[in-house]
Amino acid sequence: xxxxxxxxxxxxVVEKEDVTLDCVYETRDTTYYLFWYKQPPSGELVFLIxxxxxxxxxxxxxxxxxxxxKSTSSFNFTITASxxxxxxxxxxxxxxPGGSYIPTFGRGTSLIVHP
Amino acid sequence: xPEVTQTPSHQVTQMGQEVILRCVPISNHxxxxxxxxxxxxxxxxxxxxxNNEISEKSEIFDDQFSVERPxxxxxxxxxxxxxxxxxxxxxxxxxxxxxxxxxxxxxFGPGTRLTVL
Numbered sequence: 001x002x003x004x005x006x007x008x009x010x011x012x013v014v015e016k017e018d019v020t021l022d023c024v025y026e027t028r029d030t031t032y033y034l035f036w037y038k039q040p041p042s043g044e045l046v047f048l049i050x051x052x053x054x055x056x057x058x059x060x061x062x063x064x065x066x067x068x069x070k071s072t073s074s075f076n077f078t079i080t081a082s083x084x085x086x087x088x089x090x091x092x093x094x095x096x097p098g099g100s101y102i103p104t105f106g107r108g109t110s111l112i113v114h115p
Numbered sequence: 116x117p118e119v120t121q122t123p124s125h126q127v128t129q130m131g132q133e134v135i136l137r138c139v140p141i142s143n144h145x146x147x148x149x150x151x152x153x154x155x156x157x158x159x160x161x162x163x164x165x166n167n168e169i170s171e172k173s174e175i176f177d178d179q180f181s182v183e184r185p186x187x188x189x190x191x192x193x194x195x196x197x198x199x200x201x202x203x204x205x206x207x208x209x210x211x212x213x214x215x216x217x218x219x220x221x222x223f224g225p226g227t228r229l230t231v232l
Binding site for chain 2: 033035037042043044045046047050091093095100101102103104105106107108
């Protein structure tokens with residue numbers, strides 16, 4: 001069955017620390033998409049990244065970076081030099097053809113960045 | 116930057132009442148979605164809508180739910196007779212789908228928090 005596991009329920013760091021949020025997925029399909037969304041305390045869902053299964057290149061966007069490893073079925077998200085504004089719940093999601101490409105979300109990781 | 120908008124931001128209703136949640140998707144998008152998130156839990160898919168009809172729905176989306184695109188800009192979710200367990204944040208999302216079709220990235224609105232008393 002297709003599934004997304006975010007084993008870290010809550011992570012607490014101090015500003016300027018680097019932090020990695022883990023995402024492990026399960027799928028039998030060879031074609032699929034992975035996503036990260038951010039949900040700040042205000043509640044909206046903000047799209048961060050989409051990656052298809054054929055593109056294993058790591059991606060960097062400012063302080064954010066993503067490490068996609070098919071060998072371990074992981075799509076981890078690292079925030080470098082964390083800031084208080086990074087405090088949010090982060091969701092990893094998976095979509096695949098058999099699921100009509102409707103994203104299935106993980107349970108989310110709550111990141112708290114202390115000043 | 117275009118964005119999905121939702122109204123109201125918070126709706127309080129009595130059990131058994133009908134509610135309509137409204138969304139304005141991004142203007143050139145072709146696919147529309149509703150999701151819900153019960154407090155502290157993960158985001159769950161309700162329904163997708165394309166070409167003026169429902170394309171997929173989950174088991175949550177039972178007969179008390181309906182969706183409509185009443186004009187060229189709005190996309191609504193109606194809950195006919197609300198229950199206590201319908202209390203949740205409801206997110207609307209849309210995706211362009213012009214080239215990538217249904218695989219395109221979904222962009223979410225800010226959500227409507229529904230409280231059923």
